[in-house]
Amino acid sequence: MSWDKVKKRAPKFLIMLAVLVVITGCWSRREIEDLGMTIGAAVDIGEETKIEEAFEEQGGDYEKRNVLTLTYQVVLPGQSGGLAVTGGGRKNYKNISVTGDSFYEVTREIPLMRGRPIFGQHYKVIVISDKVAQQVSMKHLFDFFIREQEFRPSCLVLICKGEAKQALDHKDKSDFPSTRLLAMTNNQYRSSRILPPVSLSKLLPEINSSSTFLLQNVITADGEIKFAGAAVIYGKTGKLIGFLKEEELEAVNWLSGKVEGGVVKSYDEDTGQTIVYELTSLKTKIRPHLNKGRISFDIEMDSEGRLGERWNEGDDFDSHSMKQIEKNTIRQMSKRIDELLNKAQKEYRADVIGLSEYVRIYYPRTWEKIKSNWDDVFAEAEIRYQIKAKVKEFGTTSIKVQE
Amino acid sequence: MKFNNQESLTTQQTVMIITNFILGIGILTLPRAAAEKVKTPDIWLSIIIGGLIAMLAGVVIVKLSQQFPKKTFYEYSQDILGKWLGCLLNLIVVGYFVAMSSVMLRAMAEVNILFLLEGTPRWAMIIAFMWVGFYLVIGGLSAITRLFQLIFPITVIIFFMIAGMSLKVFDINHLRPVLGLGLGPVLKGVQSTALSFGGFEIMLFLVAFMRDPKKANKAVLFGIGIPVIIYVTTALMVIGALSVDGVISLTWPTITLIKSIEFPGIFFERYESLLLVIWMMEIFTTFVITHYTAAMGFAQSFKKELRPFLYFLMPVIYIVALLPVDINELFALSNGVGNAGLVLFVFLPIVLLGIAKLRGGRT
Numbered sequence: 001m002s003w004d005k006v007k008k009r010a011p012k013f014l015i016m017l018a019v020l021v022v023i024t025g026c027w028s029r030r031e032i033e034d035l036g037m038t039i040g041a042a043v044d045i046g047e048e049t050k051i052e053e054a055f056e057e058q059g060g061d062y063e064k065r066n067v068l069t070l071t072y073q074v075v076l077p078g079q080s081g082g083l084a085v086t087g088g089g090r091k092n093y094k095n096i097s098v099t100g101d102s103f104y105e106v107t108r109e110i111p112l113m114r115g116r117p118i119f120g121q122h123y124k125v126i127v128i129s130d131k132v133a134q135q136v137s138m139k140h141l142f143d144f145f146i147r148e149q150e151f152r153p154s155c156l157v158l159i160c161k162g163e164a165k166q167a168l169d170h171k172d173k174s175d176f177p178s179t180r181l182l183a184m185t186n187n188q189y190r191s192s193r194i195l196p197p198v199s200l201s202k203l204l205p206e207i208n209s210s211s212t213f214l215l216q217n218v219i220t221a222d223g224e225i226k227f228a229g230a231a232v233i234y235g236k237t238g239k240l241i242g243f244l245k246e247e248e249l250e251a252v253n254w255l256s257g258k259v260e261g262g263v264v265k266s267y268d269e270d271t272g273q274t275i276v277y278e279l280t281s282l283k284t285k286i287r288p289h290l291n292k293g294r295i296s297f298d299i300e301m302d303s304e305g306r307l308g309e310r311w312n313e314g315d316d317f318d319s320h321s322m323k324q325i326e327k328n329t330i331r332q333m334s335k336r337i338d339e340l341l342n343k344a345q346k347e348y349r350a351d352v353i354g355l356s357e358y359v360r361i362y363y364p365r366t367w368e369k370i371k372s373n374w375d376d377v378f379a380e381a382e383i384r385y386q387i388k389a390k391v392k393e394f395g396t397t398s399i400k401v402q403e
Numbered sequence: 404m405k406f407n408n409q410e411s412l413t414t415q416q417t418v419m420i421i422t423n424f425i426l427g428i429g430i431l432t433l434p435r436a437a438a439e440k441v442k443t444p445d446i447w448l449s450i451i452i453g454g455l456i457a458m459l460a461g462v463v464i465v466k467l468s469q470q471f472p473k474k475t476f477y478e479y480s481q482d483i484l485g486k487w488l489g490c491l492l493n494l495i496v497v498g499y500f501v502a503m504s505s506v507m508l509r510a511m512a513e514v515n516i517l518f519l520l521e522g523t524p525r526w527a528m529i530i531a532f533m534w535v536g537f538y539l540v541i542g543g544l545s546a547i548t549r550l551f552q553l554i555f556p557i558t559v560i561i562f563f564m565i566a567g568m569s570l571k572v573f574d575i576n577h578l579r580p581v582l583g584l585g586l587g588p589v590l591k592g593v594q595s596t597a598l599s600f601g602g603f604e605i606m607l608f609l610v611a612f613m614r615d616p617k618k619a620n621k622a623v624l625f626g627i628g629i630p631v632i633i634y635v636t637t638a639l640m641v642i643g644a645l646s647v648d649g650v651i652s653l654t655w656p657t658i659t660l661i662k663s664i665e666f667p668g669i670f671f672e673r674y675e676s677l678l679l680v681i682w683m684m685e686i687f688t689t690f691v692i693t694h695y696t697a698a699m700g701f702a703q704s705f706k707k708e709l710r711p712f713l714y715f716l717m718p719v720i721y722i723v724a725l726l727p728v729d730i731n732e733l734f735a736l737s738n739g740v741g742n743a744g745l746v747l748f749v750f751l752p753i754v755l756l757g758i759a760k761l762r763g764g765r766t
Contacts, residue, residue: 149517152673153663201572201663205649357576364443364583 033077036116039093040073040178042127042164043141048099064100068132071097071165072110072118073178093176095168103144120150124178126157126200127218129164130231130240137238138207146200153201156182159215159231159240171223184227185216192253192262192279193246195230210235212350212375214252217243234350235375242348244340251340254301254333255353255385257284263308266332268324273312277329277389279305288358290366296382297355301333303387307394316398326389333387341383349379410545411614414622419551420609421626423688425602426558426633428510428737430682433599433634434641434656441592444578444647447638448589453596454631460749461603461623467756468610469619470763476607477703483759490704497700499743501716503601504693505723506737508532511686513730518658518679529724533717536691540698540713544612547695551688558681562633565678569640571664577646578639598741599634602689603627604748608696654730694720 046066048056055061074094096114100106111117126145133141145151158181160167168177175183185197195216206213214230230249234241244252253259259282266275285300307316307325314321344352356374360367370377412420437446471479476496481489511532512525520528539546582589603623610619641656644663650656661675671677697720698712727733 152665153659154665199663201645201649201659204652205646208652209648361576361579361583364580368584 034116035119036072036110036114037075037077037122038072038118038120039075039122039176040125040127040168040181041123041145042071042073042095042129042160042168043103043132044069044071044129044164045131045135046099049097052097052099064105066099067101068103068106069097069099069165070103070106071095071168072107073168073176074116074118075176077116091173093178095165097165104148120148121152123151123155124182126155127160127164127167127181128157128215130159130161130217130243132164133159133231133233133240135239138203138233139238142200142203142207146204151200153199153204155200156185157198157200157203157215158218160218160220161228161231161243162220166220167218167225169223170225177225181218181225188258189260190262192259192282193229193250194227195249195253196258206233207238209371210238211356212352213354214244214249214352230352232348232350232352234348241350244343244352247336248340248343251333251336252353254282255284255286255299255337255340257282257286257301259303264305264329264332266328268312268328269331271312274309275312275325275328276307276309277305277325277391278308279303280392281305286355286358288355288362290363294381295359295363295366295370295377297358297384299383299385301385301387304390304392305329307391315400316394322391322394325391329389330387333389334385337385337387345379345381345383350375351378355381355383412544412548412609412612413614414618416548416552417606417609417613417619417622418625418629419555420548420692421603421605421623422629423551423555423558423685424605424692425600425627425630426685427507427602427689428686429599429630429634430562430637430685431514431655431657432734433596434638434650435653436595436599437592437638438642438647438650440595441588442647442651443584443588444580444642445582445589446592446596446642446647447635448582449592450596450599450634450638451631452589452593453598453600454627454634456593456597456749457600457603458624458627460752461606461627462620463752463756464604464606464748465610465619465623467752467759468607469616470756470759471611472616473611475611475699475703477700478611479759480755481704483755483762493700493704496747497697497704499740499747500693500697500700501720501723502736502740502743504690504697504720505726506733506740507686507690507693508720508724509727509733510737511683511690512724513733514655514658514679514682517655518675525725529721532687532690533721536687536694537713537717539691540695541710544695547691550691554684554688558685559633561677561681563636565661565674566636566640568664568666568674569644569660571666572660573640573643574646575643577643594745596634598738598745600627600630601741601744601748602630604744605692605696607748607752608699 046068048066048069072095074096076092076094096110098106098109100109107118128141145155158167167181170177170180185194188194188196195214198213198215212235213233215233216227217229217231219226219228227246229246230244230252231240232242232244233239250262259279262279264277264279266277267273268275282301282303287298289296289298307322310325314324316322344350351374355378356371360371433450434446437449441449468476471482474482477493480492483489484492508529512528515528516523516525539550603626606619606623610616613619613622637657641650641660644660645653645656653659658675658678661678662673664674665672694713694716698709698716701707701712702709727736
């Protein structure tokens with residue numbers, strides 16, 4: 001290139017450079033350290049914390065009725081590596097509680113108290129106290145969480161019997177309470193007493209169609225948590241009407257076929273000794289029938305599994321003995337399913353199994369007529385079921401004590 | 404004319420232009436728009452029927468254009484309807500393209516504000532977008548076509564990758580029963596799905612530039628066929644994951660779908676930005692082609708140079724884009740434009756073809 005050309009192009013080049021410097025950048029950038037990375041939320045009945053009361057005495061008050069207390073779990077920056085076990089057992093998270101009437105407003109009270117406002121892109125769980133769920137319809141409770149674009153629809157929803165913020169505060173400091181809750185829902189392959197996770201995106205259609213559904217229930221004691229059954233949210237009101245115990249929840253999972261693994265313990269008919277059958281797969285076929293306006297269901301459950309543990313006498317190498325175990329297991333499952341159906345149809349009169357979907361699929365026109373009344377139709381419906389259990393194997397050893 | 408020094412288009416390039424034009428806002432909103440009307444999981448059937456209608460209309464348009472070789476709609480409208488009436492029709496068509504162009508810009512800005520750039524003002528995004536578009540448009544039809552050829556494969560690859568991912572939350576029961584309530588609901592949805600195929604009307608202008616105008620029919624069928632496949636896939640995955648009851652209340656259902664899937668541990672955990680990228684590119688292509696076609700309308704009606712009109716239209720498009728006060732007005736405008744397109748490019752071409760045949764018979 002000749003010098004002339006260079007001279008000619010230089011101004012253009014300089015302008016381009018200037019443009020690069022001036023124009024690039026992020027318009028409304030926020031440094032990651034300045035974000036209040038929030039990973040969980042808990043909703044309780046409005047009860048002000050001591051700090052809030054103290055604030056209000058000094059005039060930090062605004063017009064509100066204290067309907068709800070919202071607790072955010074915020075990750076403390078600088079201390080939260082992957083495992084984040086800090087030497088002295090210091091917490092790597094902080095729970096911030098605010099009380100007020102609407103989720104949005106109380107969320108925006110946090111910037112008045114902390115340098116890092118709530119940043120919601122990394123929400124893992126929302127825990128709702130059962131007392132709130134009994135009083136407030138899901139429609140109102142989740143309006144904010146579903147509407148706000150910062151919340152990801154993959155965020156998980158749980159119910160906590162008792163105070164929900166307890167579920168976000170663990171004694172064990174080895175991991176974040178929110179991520180632990182999330183991890184526990186992934187344990188379905190080991191226990192069938194866990195409800196398939198309900199995320200915000202799955203909650204929405206249930207709320208929209210006012211159908212009855214279940215939410216995983218968490219209980220707390222002394223800084224520890226446990227998944228214990230499920231909460232029943234009644235379709236018409238959208239409020240919590242009761243709970244299913246963990247064994248009843250398991251029966252629901254059997255009926256709906258949402259089982260990845262789990263155990264069925266039964267007692268031997270004659271000796272009363274314990275037998276444990278491990279479910280490795282369960283396939284369910286649900287077929288609704290419509291007969292003269294009456295709905296009934298045939299449910300076939302086909303399970304395969306292995307012998308997990310047996311205390312009664314018997315030779316595992318003998319297939320007759322295996323049949324005995326299968327029989328015991330089926331009897332046990334039937335008993336539990338009967339108990340559940342009784343509770344669902346007589347006590348709650350609510351379709352906790354999700355059978356409505358099959359009526360919608362098989363009898364769409366009838367469904368249009370009965371859908372507004374479905375839970376009552378369900379309560380009167382006859383539900384027949386059939387269980388098959390097959391012990392495929394019994395592990396490496398069968399103990400044989402010589403007499 | 405200014406347009407004769409352009410390279411002519413191959414059939415494949417024509418297909419690219421039609422496809423890129425049609426794909427636009429629909430990827431994000433079609434599932435809701437259709438589900439609102441249909442209310443059963445059968446919306447994918449409505450989309451197929453909508454696509455067939457668009458194909459039919461496309462074929463009529465091609466027939467019409469083939470009557471006037473080497474002439475675009477703006478030129479032959481005056482041949483058919485006479486100078487003044489033709490000119491008026493041209494202006495209406497230009498208005499349509501300007502409105503469509505504005506809708507694209509505004510939708511782009513709205514989605515950006517909600518999901519990507521919370522604090523950036525709408526004007527900043529729109530102006531940046533427009534200048535990039537303008538840079539392409541002054542390169543003429545061949546530059547536009549080349550870019551479309553680049554964008555298309557990227558769109559398809561990313562789109563089907565995302566569709567595959569959504570299988571993670573897919574539940575076939577959400578798509579059952581098929582035709583449970585009969586064809587009635589499906590037909591109710593056809594109007595809104597047909598709207599989402601707006602874009603095939605570009606054949607009114609493209610046939611004139613085609614190297615082989617005889618293959619125009621094939622081009623329009625493929626050009627609409629590809630979007631049909633993409634839209635049906637979108638509908639299947641969105642309904643399959645979120646169910647009809649969920650989709651009806653989502654502003655941008657496809658984004659919500661992608662946001663409800665997470666893949667911890669794989670390179671990226673979240674993929675909505677990928678979807679937004681391809682969507683933005685599709686919006687860009689639609690914006691560019693509408694801007695170009697609108698300016699072409701002025702240039703050919705008044706037999707003037709193209710470039711001044713390209714400049715002139717920029718502020719016009721910008722102002723129209725900022726007219727809708729809120730998002731519901733934007734959706735209303737978008738619907739209005741679609742309905743206008745239905746009249747202009749489904750019914751009118753039949754009438755024009757009739758007149759042209761009658762006149763052609765006389766001379």
